[in-house]
Amino acid sequence: MAVAVSGGSDSTALLLGLKDWAQGREVSLYAVTVDHGLRAAAAHEAEAVAQLCAELALPHHCLEWQGWDGQGNLSDAARRARYDLMADWALSHDIHDLVLGHTQNDQAETLVMRLARGAGLDGLAGMGARTARGAMTLHRPLLGVSRESLRAYLRRRDIGWADDPSNEDPQYARVRTRAALSALESAGVEVEALAKVAGYLREARATIGHVAQEAAERLVQFDAGDLVIDAQAWGEERRDIQRRILQAALRWVSGHGYPARGAAVEALLEALQREEAMTLHGCRNIPRRDYIRITREWAAVADLEACPGTLWDGRWQVSGPFEPEDRIRALGEASLSLCPDRRQAGYPAASLIASPAVWRDGQLIAAPLAGLGQSEGWSAECLRSRRDLNDTLLSH
Numbered sequence: 001m002a003v004a005v006s007g008g009s010d011s012t013a014l015l016l017g018l019k020d021w022a023q024g025r026e027v028s029l030y031a032v033t034v035d036h037g038l039r040a041a042a043a044h045e046a047e048a049v050a051q052l053c054a055e056l057a058l059p060h061h062c063l064e065w066q067g068w069d070g071q072g073n074l075s076d077a078a079r080r081a082r083y084d085l086m087a088d089w090a091l092s093h094d095i096h097d098l099v100l101g102h103t104q105n106d107q108a109e110t111l112v113m114r115l116a117r118g119a120g121l122d123g124l125a126g127m128g129a130r131t132a133r134g135a136m137t138l139h140r141p142l143l144g145v146s147r148e149s150l151r152a153y154l155r156r157r158d159i160g161w162a163d164d165p166s167n168e169d170p171q172y173a174r175v176r177t178r179a180a181l182s183a184l185e186s187a188g189v190e191v192e193a194l195a196k197v198a199g200y201l202r203e204a205r206a207t208i209g210h211v212a213q214e215a216a217e218r219l220v221q222f223d224a225g226d227l228v229i230d231a232q233a234w235g236e237e238r239r240d241i242q243r244r245i246l247q248a249a250l251r252w253v254s255g256h257g258y259p260a261r262g263a264a265v266e267a268l269l270e271a272l273q274r275e276e277a278m279t280l281h282g283c284r285n286i287p288r289r290d291y292i293r294i295t296r297e298w299a300a301v302a303d304l305e306a307c308p309g310t311l312w313d314g315r316w317q318v319s320g321p322f323e324p325e326d327r328i329r330a331l332g333e334a335s336l337s338l339c340p341d342r343r344q345a346g347y348p349a350a351s352l353i354a355s356p357a358v359w360r361d362g363q364l365i366a367a368p369l370a371g372l373g374q375s376e377g378w379s380a381e382c383l384r385s386r387r388d389l390n391d392t393l394l395s396h
């Protein structure tokens with residue numbers, strides 16, 4: 001397993017604690033630090049972590065991020081890059097567990113910041129002690145431990161840590177939230193209690209996830225890359241369960257790593273109730289009296305192109321007598337009429353135009369879902385499964 005160490009107090013204490021824990025166990029522990037190259041001191045901090053790891057006889061790797069393009073929110077971009085870099089590095093070393101030093105204070109701050117944004121249950125449920133992230137599992141064993149007690153532990157062991165000046169910079173909402181929480185202590189609002197609330201909400205979130213997953217098991221069918229929901233049974237579910245199934249279905253079809261949220265999802269719920277089609281999250285939602293069909297939106301895949309042997313739209317595996325220069329693209333409306341057997345296939349036109357087709361020298365060669373090229377051995381398989389839908393409903 002790998003431990004993510006920034007050199008701050010929380011992750012330094014985590015490093016020492018894990019080193020003790022790993023002793024006598026059959027665990028190979030690696031430490032990893034990301035140098036974002038954003039502050040002059042960052043390289044020294046990474047160097048100090050390397051030094052501490054050498055003293056502890058632990059292997060340490062420093063990863064450098066040079067990807068900042070000056071666009072958007074720097075903290076968000078740095079966080080995403082950090083997780084991606086660490087996950088890529090870990091997986092390339094066949095490491096599937098990454099341990100992070102988030103504390104009780106981080107959990108409480110997250111809860112309050114999300115309250116301020118008017119978040120729902122999913123947001124307020126905060127961070128989990130164990131969460132899946134692709135092929136990695138993220139562990140946060142310190143969520144029940146306060147930052148102050150970790151610092152006391154380091155002082156007792158006479159180990160120093162780096163203080164990131166951005167932790168004092170009031171331009172960051174987290175820094176202002178931390179200050180507000182410390183002011184609230186006099187009113188009896190304790191970090192420990194807030195973190196506990198996040199834990200309870202997390203349990204409630206998990207329970208609702210299970211209920212939604214059981215409902216999806218009954219209501220959702222899989223049809224050539226589309227999801228088909230039993231409209232009547234879905235209509236009898238509570239709105240929260242309806243919403244969760246829809247959100248998960250949209251993610252399943254589109255492959256987006258995040259759910260559709262807020263007013264857009266409410267608008268979709270309303271539209272489906274009125275049996276009106278609507279496009280959202282890269283999907284076309286088509287309500288009929290008996291079912292709701294969720295298919296890929298043609299406009300969202302119109303520009304996607306894949307080479308033979310690679311996945312198209314992140315989920316379609318097309319097989320057949322490929323030539324190397326062949327390209328896989330969406331069938332598109334204009335080419336639908338080139339598939340004489342399209343009606344026999346039994347899929348709606350909206351699904352077919354967003355389905356994979358094979359082009360050679362600008363000519364349509366195959367469109368397996370629309371019945372073109374099947375007799376020559378062309379086929380297309382959607383690699384996403386019910387398990388992926390279940391994981392989305394259960395995970396957080």
Ligand SMILES: Nc1ncnc2c1ncn2[C@@H]1O[C@H](COP(=O)(O)OP(=O)(O)OP(=O)(O)O)[C@@H](O)[C@H]1O
Nearest residue numbers: 004005006010011032033034079099100101102106
């Ligand atoms: N530069 C870094 N290198 C390695 N690990 C890091 C680095 N920065 C943060 N971490 C890891 O992430 C943990 C949480 O730190 P921090 O709160 O700054 O992270 P974050 O990833 O921005 O998360 P969030 O904002 O969701 O709290 C740290 O305890 C450490 O384990």
